Amino acid sequence: MTTLKTTPLHAAHQRAGAKLVDFAGWEMPLHYGSQMEEHKRVRESAGMFDVSHMQVVDIHGPQAQALLRYLLANDVAKLKTEGRALYSCMLNEAGGVIDDLIVYWTGGDTYRAVVNAATAEGDIAHMQAVAKDFDVNVEPRPEFALIAIQGPQAVEKTLPLLPADLRNAGDLKPFSAVWNDKWFVARTGYTGEDGFEVMLPAEEADGLWEQLKDAGVHPIGLGARDTLRLEAGMNLYGTDMDDQTNPLTANLGWTIALKDAERDFIGRAPIEQSKAEGVKERMVGLVLDGRGVLRGGTRIETEAGDGVVTSGSFAPSLGVSVAFARIPAGVEAEQLHADIRGRKLPVRVVKPVFVRNGEPQIDLPKN
Amino acid sequence: MSEAPKDLKYTKSHEWVRSEADGSVTVGITDHAQELLGDLVFVEAPEAGSTIEAGTACATVESVKAASDIYAPISGEVTAVNEDLADSPEKVNESPFEDGWLFKVEPSDAGQLDALMDADAYAAHVEAES
Numbered sequence: 001m002t003t004l005k006t007t008p009l010h011a012a013h014q015r016a017g018a019k020l021v022d023f024a025g026w027e028m029p030l031h032y033g034s035q036m037e038e039h040k041r042v043r044e045s046a047g048m049f050d051v052s053h054m055q056v057v058d059i060h061g062p063q064a065q066a067l068l069r070y071l072l073a074n075d076v077a078k079l080k081t082e083g084r085a086l087y088s089c090m091l092n093e094a095g096g097v098i099d100d101l102i103v104y105w106t107g108g109d110t111y112r113a114v115v116n117a118a119t120a121e122g123d124i125a126h127m128q129a130v131a132k133d134f135d136v137n138v139e140p141r142p143e144f145a146l147i148a149i150q151g152p153q154a155v156e157k158t159l160p161l162l163p164a165d166l167r168n169a170g171d172l173k174p175f176s177a178v179w180n181d182k183w184f185v186a187r188t189g190y191t192g193e194d195g196f197e198v199m200l201p202a203e204e205a206d207g208l209w210e211q212l213k214d215a216g217v218h219p220i221g222l223g224a225r226d227t228l229r230l231e232a233g234m235n236l237y238g239t240d241m242d243d244q245t246n247p248l249t250a251n252l253g254w255t256i257a258l259k260d261a262e263r264d265f266i267g268r269a270p271i272e273q274s275k276a277e278g279v280k281e282r283m284v285g286l287v288l289d290g291r292g293v294l295r296g297g298t299r300i301e302t303e304a305g306d307g308v309v310t311s312g313s314f315a316p317s318l319g320v321s322v323a324f325a326r327i328p329a330g331v332e333a334e335q336l337h338a339d340i341r342g343r344k345l346p347v348r349v350v351k352p353v354f355v356r357n358g359e360p361q362i363d364l365p366k367n
Numbered sequence: 368m369s370e371a372p373k374d375l376k377y378t379k380s381h382e383w384v385r386s387e388a389d390g391s392v393t394v395g396i397t398d399h400a401q402e403l404l405g406d407l408v409f410v411e412a413p414e415a416g417s418t419i420e421a422g423t424a425c426a427t428v429e430s431v432k433a434a435s436d437i438y439a440p441i442s443g444e445v446t447a448v449n450e451d452l453a454d455s456p457e458k459v460n461e462s463p464f465e466d467g468w469l470f471k472v473e474p475s476d477a478g479q480l481d482a483l484m485d486a487d488a489y490a491a492h493v494e495a496e497s
Contacts, residue, residue: 031405223405227431292409292429295434314408
C-alpha cells in the first residue's frame with residue numbers, strides 16, 4: 001500500500017470525524033457525517049473546503065504572457081486588470097484536454113495558476129517543458145494551503161478573519177483576487193455560490209480553519225463538493241473531459257479564444273479543424289423527474305444513437321437527479337430516455353446549469 | 368463501530384430481520400449498511416402482496432453515492448412496506464433498525480430464519496469485511 005499524501009489540514013479533518021478517502025493520492029475528507037447536510041449548508045449559509053491538494057504554480061519572467069498565450073486555449077491577454085482571473089483549458093497537440101485551470105494576472109510579468117491535484121505532476125512537467133523555449137520561470141508553490149469558503153454568508157463570515165490589509169476582499173468582483181506577501185484571496189469557487197478561495201502559508205491553515213468553524217462555517221467534504229459543482233454546471237476534470245476529449249464536446253467552447261488569428265496555441269489547429277467540420281457530439285444537461293439517479297456511465301437513448309452520462313447525481317438542492325451527458329450533436333429532442341438498471345426513464349434536456357446562488361435554474365416537477 | 372441489536376437476525380448482505388409476535392418478520396438494512404451507502408435519496412421496496420424469494424434481489428436503495436440491491440432474507444409474501452420512506456428516505460440513515468424499516472414479510476418457511484446470523488456472528492462478518 002502506498003502512503004497517501006496529506007494536507008496541512010489533515011489533523012483538523014481527523015478532529016472533526018471526517019470519513020477520509022484516497023483522492024488522487026491524497027487522503028481527503030469525503031464527508032464529516034452527512035454529504036446531504038453539507039451540500040445544503042453551502043447553499044443556505046456557508047461551508048469550507050480543504051482544497052490544499054490542488055497545486056499553485058507561479059509563472060514569472062519577461063515571456064510569462066507569451067508562454068501562457070501559447071500554453072492555454074483561453075487568452076491571458078484578456079486579463080487587463082491586476083488580480084483578474086481566467087478559466088482555461090490546457091490542450092495537447094491533438095486538442096485533448098490536459099487539464100482545466102484558473103490563472104490570475106498578478107501584475108507585470110507574473111501570473112499564478114491553480115491546477116487539479118490528479119494532473120498536477122503532469123501539468124507542471126508539461127508547462128516546464130514548453131517553457132524551455134521561453135524566457136520564463138514555472139515555479140510550483142507546494143508550500144501553500146488552500147481553503148475555499150462558499151455560500152451566501154461566506155464573505156461576511158470570512159472577512160473579519162483575513163489579515164487587515166486584505167479586508168478589501170469584500171469589494172472584489174467575481175474572478176478577482178487581492179494578496180499580500182503571504183496570503184492570496186480570490187472571489188472564486190466551484191459551487192455556484194459567492195465566496196472566497198484563500199491561499200495561505202501551510203502553518204496558518206489550521207488556525208484559520210478553527211476560526212472559521214467558530215464563526216459558524218462548517219467543514220464540507222469532497223462528496224458535497226461534487227454535487228455542488230454539478231448543480232452549478234461546472235465540469236470535473238477526469239470525469240467530464242480528459243486528454244482524449246475535444247473540449248467542444250464538453251461544453252468548453254466558450255473557453256477557447258480563437259479571435260486573435262495571430263495567436264498560436266497548443267491544440268489550436270485540431271480545434272479549428274473540428275470547428276470547421278462540425279463536432280459529432282455535444283454536452284447537454286439532463287433532468288430526471290422520476291425516481292432514480294443518473295450516474296456517470298448511464299446510457300442515454302436518442303434517435304441518432306446512444307449518448308452517455310459523464311457526471312450524474314441526485315441534486316440535493318432540487319430533489320431530483322441531474323446530469324451532464326454527451327449525446328450525438330444533431331439531436332434536438334427535448335426528451336430522451338435514460339437506461340437505469342434496465343428501466344427506460346424519460347429525461348428532460350436542459351442547459352447544463354441547474355442551480356446558481358441558491359436558485360434553481362430549471363423547471364422543477366410540481367409536487 | 369456501528370450497532371447491531373442482539374434481538375435481530377442478519378444476512379451477509381447487511382439486511383436485518385425482526386421476528387414479530389404475529390409470526391411475520393420486519394426487514395431493514397443495518398446501521399453498517401446505511402453508513403456505507405451514505406445519505407439515501409430513494410427507496411424502491413417490493414409491492415405489498417408480492418412474493419419474494421430468499422437470497423434474490425427484491426428492493427433497491429439509492430444513495431447520493433450509489434444504488435444498492437436489497438436481498439430478501441427470507442421467502443414469503445410482502446404484507447406491508449414502509450410508506451414513510453417515499454418522502455423521507457433519510458429515516459433509513461437516522462434510524463435503520465426502527466423508523467427506517469423497509470418491509471414486512473409473512474414467511475412461507477420460518478425455518479429459514481435459523482440460517483441467518485445472530486448479532487455476534489454479524490459483527491464478526493462486518494469486521495472480516497473491513
